[in-house]
Amino acid sequence: MISRYLIDNIIEAASNLLRNKPRTLLTSLGIIIGISSVIILVAITNGAKTIIEEQLVSLGAKTIVLKPIGRTRSGVYRGMAQDFNQNELSLMKAMPTVESVSPIVKTSNQVSYRNKSQVVAVVGSNEDFARINDWPTESGDFINEMDVQDGARVCVLGASVQKRFFGAEDATSQSIRIDGISFKVIGTLTEKGLTPGGRDQDDFILIPFTSLNRWDYKGQLYGISNIIVSSTTTEDLEFTKFSIRKMLRETRGLLKDEFDNFEMVTYEKITRKILQTTNILKILLSAIASISLVVGGIGIMNIMLVSVTERTKEIGIRITIGAKSRDIVFQFLSESALIALFGGAVGIALGYFLSQLVSNFVGWPAIISTESIIIACLFSGFIGIFFGIYPAFKASRMDPIKAIRNEQ
Amino acid sequence: MNEHKTIIELSNINKIYNLGNTKLQVLFDICLQIYEKDFIAIVGPSGSGKTTILNIIACLDRPTSGQYILNDIDVNSKSNDDLSEIRNKSIGVIFQNFNLISRHSALENVQMPLLYSDITDKKTRTRKARECLEMVDLTDRASHYPNELSGGQQQRVAIARSLINDPDIILADEPTGNLDSQTSRDIITLLKKLHEAGKTIIVITHNDEIAKETMDTINLKDGKIV
Numbered sequence: 001m002i003s004r005y006l007i008d009n010i011i012e013a014a015s016n017l018l019r020n021k022p023r024t025l026l027t028s029l030g031i032i033i034g035i036s037s038v039i040i041l042v043a044i045t046n047g048a049k050t051i052i053e054e055q056l057v058s059l060g061a062k063t064i065v066l067k068p069i070g071r072t073r074s075g076v077y078r079g080m081a082q083d084f085n086q087n088e089l090s091l092m093k094a095m096p097t098v099e100s101v102s103p104i105v106k107t108s109n110q111v112s113y114r115n116k117s118q119v120v121a122v123v124g125s126n127e128d129f130a131r132i133n134d135w136p137t138e139s140g141d142f143i144n145e146m147d148v149q150d151g152a153r154v155c156v157l158g159a160s161v162q163k164r165f166f167g168a169e170d171a172t173s174q175s176i177r178i179d180g181i182s183f184k185v186i187g188t189l190t191e192k193g194l195t196p197g198g199r200d201q202d203d204f205i206l207i208p209f210t211s212l213n214r215w216d217y218k219g220q221l222y223g224i225s226n227i228i229v230s231s232t233t234t235e236d237l238e239f240t241k242f243s244i245r246k247m248l249r250e251t252r253g254l255l256k257d258e259f260d261n262f263e264m265v266t267y268e269k270i271t272r273k274i275l276q277t278t279n280i281l282k283i284l285l286s287a288i289a290s291i292s293l294v295v296g297g298i299g300i301m302n303i304m305l306v307s308v309t310e311r312t313k314e315i316g317i318r319i320t321i322g323a324k325s326r327d328i329v330f331q332f333l334s335e336s337a338l339i340a341l342f343g344g345a346v347g348i349a350l351g352y353f354l355s356q357l358v359s360n361f362v363g364w365p366a367i368i369s370t371e372s373i374i375i376a377c378l379f380s381g382f383i384g385i386f387f388g389i390y391p392a393f394k395a396s397r398m399d400p401i402k403a404i405r406n407e408q
Numbered sequence: 409m410n411e412h413k414t415i416i417e418l419s420n421i422n423k424i425y426n427l428g429n430t431k432l433q434v435l436f437d438i439c440l441q442i443y444e445k446d447f448i449a450i451v452g453p454s455g456s457g458k459t460t461i462l463n464i465i466a467c468l469d470r471p472t473s474g475q476y477i478l479n480d481i482d483v484n485s486k487s488n489d490d491l492s493e494i495r496n497k498s499i500g501v502i503f504q505n506f507n508l509i510s511r512h513s514a515l516e517n518v519q520m521p522l523l524y525s526d527i528t529d530k531k532t533r534t535r536k537a538r539e540c541l542e543m544v545d546l547t548d549r550a551s552h553y554p555n556e557l558s559g560g561q562q563q564r565v566a567i568a569r570s571l572i573n574d575p576d577i578i579l580a581d582e583p584t585g586n587l588d589s590q591t592s593r594d595i596i597t598l599l600k601k602l603h604e605a606g607k608t609i610i611v612i613t614h615n616d617e618i619a620k621e622t623m624d625t626i627n628l629k630d631g632k633i634v
Contacts, residue, residue: 004528004529004530005528008523016511019511313507314509316507317507317508317509318509318520318524319492320466320468320495320501320507321495321496321501321520321521321524321569322492322493322495322496322497322521322524322525322573323492323523323524324488324489324492324493324524325488325489325492326489327523327524400468401463401468401469404503404507
């Protein structure tokens with residue numbers, strides 16, 4: 001019963017709209033533009049968000065930097081800081097949610113090659129350094145597990161060191177002297193450039209941290225000043241932090257009321273802030289695009305008002321032969337909803353097509369979620385009904401005697 | 409004097425139009441009783457209130473005061489939607505200028521009242537509409553649009569439309585006013601046929617030929633029955 005009534009109304013509305021195709025098309029244009037721009041903007045910002053997320057992960061969204069600190073009840077000072085040791089390092093490495101662990105031992109030594117001699121920063125680390133810092137080699141190899149086990153006298157040069165000591169010549173397979181001891185260059189690193197603060201990130205020599213300890217003839221062992229831990233996933237980061245803290249407090253025998261003598265830094269907060277910003281951007285852009293939807297809706301209302309006036313006599317006839325006010329309301333609402341839904345469907349198709357195009361242009365993926373398509377459909381239907389209500393009610397309240405005398 | 413029951417009863421009907429500051433009274437204390445299967449003509453000079461009475465009888469307009477009983481129902485107490493339903497089921501209206509919807513074919517025009525009735529089956533609708541067109545002898549024009557039909561044919565389509573829900577009452581407001589004498593005669597014959605078939609018919613007319621055919625004539629002058 002009801003569905004037959006519905007179908008009749010929709011067929012009637014559709015045939016009516018098809019009678020004046022250019023007008024219908026122009027009326028729905030506002031909705032087409034509105035829906036497609038919402039689809040495009042959401043798709044592009046979603047795409048941008050995933051790119052940013054990926055970059056954040058590669059920049060260390062799942063890494064923890066461990067630093068020793070000394071802390072008393074009155075505040076923080078470095079004096080009591082306790083360096084990390086190899087035992088702690090291997091305990092961390094054994095944790096199930098830990099992917100890789102890279103120690104950092106910083107020192108600077110006199111480095112010489114042929115007749116050049118300079119003080120250069122020397123960093124002791126292990127084979128995971130390249131992966132955690134996402135730092136591939138330019139030529140040759142990075143230090144491997146064996147080198148670290150053996151405390152091998154091999155080194156990898158930062159791009160600036162390579163340039164300063166060797167110029168255009170490839171340093172790989174050459175030997176340099178660090179504090180007078182000969183190290184074989186097995187590779188060079190790609191260039192990372194300056195930090196935002198202006199520090200040259202490429203100005204160092206990397207060696208197995210074990211060899212740094214073995215070779216120090218002054219009898220003084222270098223402590224591990226930093227450890228960079230990478231968690232298996234971003235989600236596991238909190239648990240990893242918790243496990244490391246527990247382990248360190250236990251091995252160091254810290255009492256309950258004693259503060260940690262180490263510190264863990266993560267980029268989680270920064271990551272979250274950045275993702276929040278992209279979300280805000282997405283909402284802002286969709287809001288701007290939605291304005292065109294409202295304008296489109298007003299266009300529908302305008303045309304429906306014209307249509308009601310044009311068909312005054314028809315409405316009068318329909319009421320005379322028995323149409324109730326809801327019949328008239330429904331007739332005009334069906335038309336406005338149909339215009340909007342048509343506009344919505346075309347808008348989705350156009351938005352889909354254009355976002356692929358824009359995606360090719362800007363070079364990041366356009367991600368169209370089913371969610372945004374469903375919302376677009378519902379929203380255009382809503383616009384059609386909302387802006388159709390006033391004209392439809394106006395039509396339904398007509399006095400049939402006056403309406404039927406109207407000659408167009 | 410009449411063995412049939414009363415179908416329409418108007419008592420003390422007044423109609424006053426508000427025209428800005430002035431009031432215009434077009435009907436004065438109209439009392440009228442119409443029986444089932446009557447064939448009545450309402451005549452009178454223009455401005456005498458004929459159409460206003462017809463509109464009130466057709467439930468298209470409400471009197472300012474007075475009572476209107478239709479088929480034992482007090483019409484004044486009904487809502488606009490109830491009146492729509494009454495018009496749909498029990499009253500067929502025919503106009504001087506036919507009032508067909510130009511973008512629908514004859515058949516679609518005839519079945520339009522069914523859109524607002526309980527008959528939802530498409531086949532039944534089409535069958536009924538064809539039967540009505542057959543009654544007015546226009547089956548061969550079913551798919552034609554109003555502007556492809558002559559005035560007489562359009563009026564016959566309008567009559568077919570008024571018959572679709574098999575109403576008791578047919579109201580006609582100058583049905584031959586726009587037609588030549590030959591076609592007028594066809595329409596008169598058709599109305600007579602409907603009367604013979606048992607419909608109550610009320611016609612507003614200037615046409616003496618119709619007035620001659622009717623059982624009774626009501627003369628209106630200045631909003632009063634004379």
